[in-house]
Amino acid sequence: xxxxxxxxxxxxxxxxxxxxxxxxxxxxxxxxxxxxxxxxxxxxxxxxxxxxxxxxxxxxxxxxxxxxxxxxxxxxxxxxxxxxxxxxxxxxxxxxxxxxxxxxxxxxxxxxxxxxxxxxxxxxxxxxxxxxxxxxxxxxxxxxxxxxxxxxxxxxxxxxxxxxxxxxxxxxxxxxxxxxxxxxxxxxxxxxxxxxxxxxxxxxxxxxxxxxxxxxxxxxxxxxxxxxxxxxxxxxxxxxxxxxxxxxxxxxxxxxxxxxxxxxxxxxxxxxxxxxxxxxxxxxxxxx
Amino acid sequence: xxxxxxxxxxxxxxxxxxxxxxxxxxxxxxxxxxxxxxxxxxxxxxxxxxxxxxxxxxxxxxxxxxxxxxxxxxxxxxxxxxxxxxxxxxxxxxxxxxxxxxxxxxxxxxxxxxxxxxxxxxxxxxxxxxxxxxxxxxxxxxxxxxxxxxxxxxxxxxxxxxxxxxxxxxxxxxxxxxxxxxxxxxxxxxxxxxxxxxxxxxxxxxxxxxxxxxxxxxxxxxxxxxxxxxxxxxxxxxxxxxxxxxxxxxxxxxxxxxxxxxxxxxxxxxxxxxxxxxxxxxxxxxxxxxxxxxxxxxxxxxxxxxxxxxxxxxxxxxxxxxxxxxxxxxxxxxxxxx
Amino acid sequence: xxxxxxxxxxxxxxxxxxxxxxxxxxxxxxxxxxxxxxxxxxxxxxxxxxxxxxxxxxxxxxxxxxxxxxxxxxxxxxxxxxxxxxxxxxxxxxxxxxxxxxxxxxxxxxxxxxxxxxxxxxxxxxxxxxxxxxxxxxxxxxxxxxxxxxxx
Ligand code: SF4
Ligand code: SF4
Ligand code: SF4
Ligand code: SF4
Ligand code: FES
Numbered sequence: 075x076x077x078x079x080x081x082x083x084x085x086x087x088x089x090x091x092x093x094x095x096x097x098x099x100x101x102x103x104x105x106x107x108x109x110x111x112x113x114x115x116x117x118x119x120x121x122x123x124x125x126x127x128x129x130x131x132x133x134x135x136x137x138x139x140x141x142x143x144x145x146x147x148x149x150x151x152x153x154x155x156x157x158x159x160x161x162x163x164x165x166x167x168x169x170x171x172x173x174x175x176x177x178x179x180x181x182x183x184x185x186x187x188x189x190x191x192x193x194x195x196x197x198x199x200x201x202x203x204x205x206x207x208x209x210x211x212x213x214x215x216x217x218x219x220x221x222x223x224x225x226x227x228x229x230x231x232x233x234x235x236x237x238x239x240x241x242x243x244x245x246x247x248x249x250x251x252x253x254x255x256x257x258x259x260x261x262x263x264x265x266x267x268x269x270x271x272x273x274x275x276x277x278x279x280x281x282x283x284x285x286x287x288x289x290x291x292x293x294x295x296x297x298x299x300x301x302x303x304x305x306x307x308x309x310x311x312x313x314x315x316x317x318x319x320x321x322x323x324x325x326x327x328x329x330x331x332x333x334x335x336x337x338x339x340x341x342x343x344x345x346x347x348x349x350x351x352x353x354x355x356x357x358x359x360x361x362x
Numbered sequence: 363x364x365x366x367x368x369x370x371x372x373x374x375x376x377x378x379x380x381x382x383x384x385x386x387x388x389x390x391x392x393x394x395x396x397x398x399x400x401x402x403x404x405x406x407x408x409x410x411x412x413x414x415x416x417x418x419x420x421x422x423x424x425x426x427x428x429x430x431x432x433x434x435x436x437x438x439x440x441x442x443x444x445x446x447x448x449x450x451x452x453x454x455x456x457x458x459x460x461x462x463x464x465x466x467x468x469x470x471x472x473x474x475x476x477x478x479x480x481x482x483x484x485x486x487x488x489x490x491x492x493x494x495x496x497x498x499x500x501x502x503x504x505x506x507x508x509x510x511x512x513x514x515x516x517x518x519x520x521x522x523x524x525x526x527x528x529x530x531x532x533x534x535x536x537x538x539x540x541x542x543x544x545x546x547x548x549x550x551x552x553x554x555x556x557x558x559x560x561x562x563x564x565x566x567x568x569x570x571x572x573x574x575x576x577x578x579x580x581x582x583x584x585x586x587x588x589x590x591x592x593x594x595x596x597x598x599x600x601x602x603x604x605x606x607x608x609x610x611x612x613x614x615x616x617x618x619x620x621x622x623x624x625x626x627x628x629x630x631x632x633x634x635x636x637x638x639x640x641x642x643x644x645x646x647x648x649x650x651x652x653x654x655x656x657x658x659x660x661x662x663x664x665x666x667x668x669x670x671x672x673x674x675x676x677x678x679x680x681x682x683x684x685x686x687x688x689x690x691x692x693x694x695x696x697x698x699x700x
Numbered sequence: 701x702x703x704x705x706x707x708x709x710x711x712x713x714x715x716x717x718x719x720x721x722x723x724x725x726x727x728x729x730x731x732x733x734x735x736x737x738x739x740x741x742x743x744x745x746x747x748x749x750x751x752x753x754x755x756x757x758x759x760x761x762x763x764x765x766x767x768x769x770x771x772x773x774x775x776x777x778x779x780x781x782x783x784x785x786x787x788x789x790x791x792x793x794x795x796x797x798x799x800x801x802x803x804x805x806x807x808x809x810x811x812x813x814x815x816x817x818x819x820x821x822x823x824x825x826x827x828x829x830x831x832x833x834x835x836x837x838x839x840x841x842x843x844x845x846x847x848x849x850x851x852x
Contacts, residue, residue, distance in 0.1 A: 100688055103500065107688025108595040128687060132597065138650075233796065242798025242836035251396065253417065253426050253630065257599035261686045271751065273637055275615075279751045282615050283427035283627050287840040291754050294797060298750055301789040313597075313686035315416045315605045317395045326796045330789055349789070352781035354771065357788055362807035362820050432846050446847045619844040620759070 075121055077213040081174055082117040082146065091146030091172040095133045096120040105185045108133065122148060122176045122214060124189040129307040131156035134166055135266035145171050150178040151206040152197055155305040155340035156263040158208070162340070162347055163303075165266055175209030177216035191220040196321065197308045199224055208343070226321045233322060249289040251316035254282070258296060258320055261313035264303050271295060297323035302331045302348035305340045366531040366542060366549035367524070373455070374403030376548045386452040388422055390415050397422065397454070408456035410496040410523045411563075414678050418607035419454055419461050423484040424468065426604075426630050430480070430614070434623040445625075448483040453541075454490045460504050460678035462492040462516030464607030470670040471610050480628075489541045492517025492534075494559070501679030502567035503692040509676055511566055522559040530559050571696040573663065573673050579700045580664040584656070592694050593655025595687045600632030602658070602681030602691070608674050611638075633657045659695060708763055708828040710737045711756035712821070715744050715768035717775040718810045723821075725814035733818045736825045737765070744768065746779025750790045753804065757837045763803045763828035765821065770808040780808070802831045 078096075085091040098109030098119045106125045110133070111117045131153050134145060145166075149157060157173060160166050180189060180198040187193045198204075204216040233241060256272065259265040272280045272292055280295060281288035296310075297320070304324045311320040331337045334357060337348050380387050381401045389400045390407040396417035400406060432443040465485055472478035495511040504510060514520045518538030522530040531549050533539040542549045603609040613631035618624050631638060634654050640646045648654050666674035675691070682690040714720045720741045726733065742748055745768030756764050766787070774780040791804055805827075807820045 100690075101693070105688065110594055133595070136597065136651075238795070238798045238800035239836065240798070241796065245797045246836070246840065253421075253604045255599055255601045255604040255632070256635075257597075257601035257686065260597040260599035278615075278617070279749075279755065281617055282613070283617060283629055285427055285840075285843050287758060287837075287843060288427075290797070290840065291751070291758070294754060294793060295751055298790055298793055301793065309686065313599060313601060313684075315395075315601045315684045317393065317416065323793065323796060326792060327789055330792050334788055349782075349785055352778065352785050354781065356781070356784050358771070358784070360787075360791065360801070360806060361784070362805065362823075434846060443846055617844070619846060623846055625844065 075123075078122055078148065078174065078176065079118055079120050081211055081213060082111060082120050082148075083114050085146050085172055085174070086111070086114060086117055089143050092140030092143035094120065094146035094148065094172075094174070095130045095137070096146075096148035096174075097122060097126045097128070097130075110137070120148065122150075124179060124181050125185050126150070127181050127185065127195060127312070129153050129156055129263050129309050131160060131263035132261060132309065134160060134171065134263070139170070144169070146174065147171060148174050148176055149206060149209065150176050150181075151203055152178075152201060152305065152307055153263075154206040154209060156307060157340075158343045159264055159303065159305055159340035160266075161343040162345060163264075163350075168343070173206075173209040173211075175206035175212040177206070177212060177214040178204045179215075179217040180204070180219035189219075191222050194219065194222045195308065196224075196226055197306055200306055226319070226325050229319065230322050230325055245290070245293075246286060248318050249293055250286050251318055252284060252289040252293065253316055254284040254289065254292065255315060257313035257315065258310035261309040262300070263307065263309070264300060264305065265296075271299075293318070293320070293323070296320075297327060300324060301327040302335075302337065303339050304328055364533050364539070364542075365552050366533070367552045368521075368529050368531050368549050370408070370527045370529075372548045373408060373529075374406055376545055377401075377403040377406050377455075379545065379548075380453060384450075386422075386450045388419065388452065388454045390456055406455060408493060408521070410493055413497055413499065413683075414458055414460060414680055416680065416684055417605045418464065418678065418680060419457055420464055420468070420607050420610075422452065422454060423465060423488060424472075424481055424610060424612075424630075428480055428628045430626045430628055432619065432623060432625045448480060448487065450487065452484070452488040454488055456521075457490055457492045457517065458495045458497075458678070459492060459509055459511060459513040459515065459517075460495070460502075460676040461607050462490050463509055463513060463676045465490065465516045467516075467608045467672055467674065467676070468610050470672060474670070489518050489537060490516060491519045491521060493521040494523065494562075496523065496562050496564055498564040498567050499679070499683070501683045501690065501692070502677065503570045503679060504677035505567050506570045506692065507573060507673045507675050507677040511562060524559050567677070570692045571698075573667075575700055576663050576695055576698060577667050579698050580660055583698075584660075586699075588699060589652050589656040591652075592659075593650075593652035593689075596634065596651045596655050596689055597687055598634050598636060598651050598654065599686070600630075600634045601684055601686070602689075603632035603634060604630055605680040605684055607676055607678060607680070633661065655689075659691065662691075663695060706829055706833060708736055708825060708831075708833070709761050710763045710765055710821075710825055710828060711759075711761040712737050712739045712765040712767065713742055713745075713748050713752055713756075714739055714766075714809075715747075715775075715779075716741050717744070718769035718773060719767040719807075719817065721811035722809045722813045722817045725811065726817045727814075729814050731814055731818045733821050734825045736829075737821050744774060744776050744779035745783035746774070746776060748783060750786065753790070753794075757799070757834065758841060760838075760841065762834045763805065763824060763831070765805045765807065765824050767807040767809050767817075767820070770810055773808075773810060798836060800831075802827055803834060 094111045097106040397419040472481040520532040662674040
């Protein structure tokens with residue numbers, strides 16, 4: 075904690091960073107939330123521990139860019155993946171961000187409970203390297219943690235074993251709950267379009283009504299626009315007030331990226347994006 | 363006021379009877395996500411100890427999408443077709459005080475200038491069976507906005523948990539009295555005190571601020587520095603407005619039904635969306651997210667007061683409990699530098 | 701679930717330069733084809749946003765066919781390569797939400813392949829006829845059906 079605060083204070087003092095996007099404790103609670111530190115005193119409020127669930131990379135495309143200095147950001151390794159993805163997609167430049175990497179020992183699923191095997195965020199289960207790479211500096215220590223059941227993977231396997239009609243009925247019941255609040259979009263570090271297709275009205279491709287049909291269209295297109303891009307942070311499904319298992323679709327798309335292209339978005343900032351590129355030898359067997 | 367007694371088992375029986383008579387029956391779901399239609403007594407969830415559902419019950423009087431009319435092109439003419447009339451009798455089970463109170467609060471808005479017949483019809487057709495609440499967490503603040511865990515505002519019939527799965531039943535409105543009379547077998551008469559209500563196991567939510575002081579401050583601090591920090595990390599999703607039992611903004615859009623016909627629909631909308639106030643010219647009077655967050659707080663604690671003399675908040679804490687970035691409206695209001 | 705009396709509605713998205721021209725050739729060559737397909741001409745398969753396919757189901761299609769120039773033949777050089785990559789994801793996504801492969805078909809048909817076009821279209825129509833009406837989507841489309849008419 076002190077190391078993190080010290081680095082943040084120095085970065086602000088030297089004007090390396092204009093502000094630091096980090097986590098601060100919610101008063102009277104162990105929970106944390108995003109916090110933007112702009113001066114030394116505020117940098118003293120920054121924390122990092124297992125209650126830091128949020129993927130802060132979402133702010134890099136939402137917050138006003140400073141005229142001078144970089145955007146500082148505290149990033150665990152999964153957040154770094156989102157940052158690298160944004161670099162790959164040309165949304166930010168490497169010299170616009172000052173990345174304070176934090177070694178991570180897993181974060182909680184339910185912030186009201188302590189970290190345990192049962193209370194481990196789904197993304198940590200899938201995490202490949204809790205130590206962030208390619209950051210400007212790193213603090214803290216990554217302790218090994220016990221992985222839990224892969225609930226999303228299990229549910230997906232179950233879903234895949236159903237008939238198409240049963241799958242359709244499953245999603246009909248799920249999407250019926252959607253209220254079209256677009257929290258899934260706003261919480262996603264990779265949903266940064268200035269004008270989302272859901273907001274376009276001429277023509278209106280995706281009905282703005284929260285009808286089951288409009289919700290199908292929205293959720294399918296959201297998942298598709300993240301295909302080969304989603305870095306699996308789970309923020310969309312955490313933000314969803316209707317508890318729709320959005321990660322099933324994201325995971326499926328991630329699995330296809332892996333299976334067909336051996337590709338993981340946000341792994342290397344020099345990689346071309348998957349759906350933005352092509353290969354002559356791409357799979358052709360499903361085309362008559 | 364008349365008192366009655368009923369039990370969990372009897373309420374399930376009531377659900378079965380209502381289902382036979384083709385009532386719409388609404389109950390919280392088992393996961394605590396939202397309210398939904400049920401048809402079977404075993405799906406009834408009436409639980410004073412439960413956390414308020416993530417999404418409030420408002421969509422049963424103010425649907426997330428409601429067709430206002432349909433239109434069809436016929437030769438050179440346009441024919442208008444009314445939607446199916448709202449007439450189904452409806453009962454909402456187990457509304458907490460912070461859910462039930464939302465109805466009379468929203469009623470003011472929907473009857474202020476234009477009388478919204480869709481909303482009014484739905485409210486008229488709905489019997490609200492409210493329930494005393496025995497839950498408190500750090501997000502609850504009903505006591506700060508003039509309500510309490512045993513407020514009957516908005517309920518037609520009110521349940522208070524008693525010993526051995528019994529409920530003390532109070533009839534609150536004539537509509538509630540008529541409902542109880544119609545289903546006599548479920549509600550046995552009792553005198554007040556026949557059955558002891560079990561006392562709350564949870565402390566009542568602490569009072570976090572004083573609405574009058576807040577209103578006074580808001581009157582003069584539109585341009586306050588406070589706002590720039592208060593809404594800084596807001597992502598501009600509208601989850602907070604959509605789960606809220608009293609947020610009532612809507613947008614009216616036309617949609618295609620088929621090549622020659624369409625419908626005009628009233629959809630939920632919210633002030634946290636950047637598009638909400640964006641003009642056709644591209645100008646946006648609420649340019650930044652803090653501007654929008656200020657609107658959220660001001661509408662709830664000042665403008666609605668100015669116009670209707672009520673606070674546009676029941677203190678349920680849903681918006682804050684669900685906010686992905688931990689923005690807590692009660693904390694922000696309580697921290698106002700008054 | 702063979703349904704002999706059911707006539708499916710197939711929406712086809714075809715690129716202007718190859719498949720559309722191929723379909724045209726089928727017509728001028730007087731090749732016979734079943735009448736269940738409706739063609740929508742787009743400049744290139746690269747222009748086919750997956751949201752078009754969703755719209756097709758929303759407007760009552762029982763099946764969809766997407767077709768364009770063979771690899772290396774795209775009028776804009778790479779449109780079909782980009783499209784193919786998107787389809788690899790999109791058809792899996794559709795399958796996951798319960799819109800199976802039997803309702804979503806892809807083909808490469810060149811301007812000279814009038815015969816192939818007829819075979820492809822007939823094959824898709826037969827397949828979807830066998831699959832039966834798309835009840836799932838029909839149900840959710842129903843919300844948009846005009847109510848019993850009460851005149852105002
Ligand atoms: S789609 Fe969901 S899981 Fe994927 S990057 Fe966006 S918020 Fe994270
Ligand atoms: S967050 Fe959930 S309810 Fe909101 S739009 Fe996304 S899927 Fe729908
Ligand atoms: S306050 Fe929270 S829930 Fe509301 S719009 Fe902002 S981020 Fe979304
Ligand atoms: S503003 Fe928040 S606490 Fe108040 S009624 Fe709405 S959801 Fe509940
Ligand atoms: S022009 Fe036919 S696929 Fe591109």
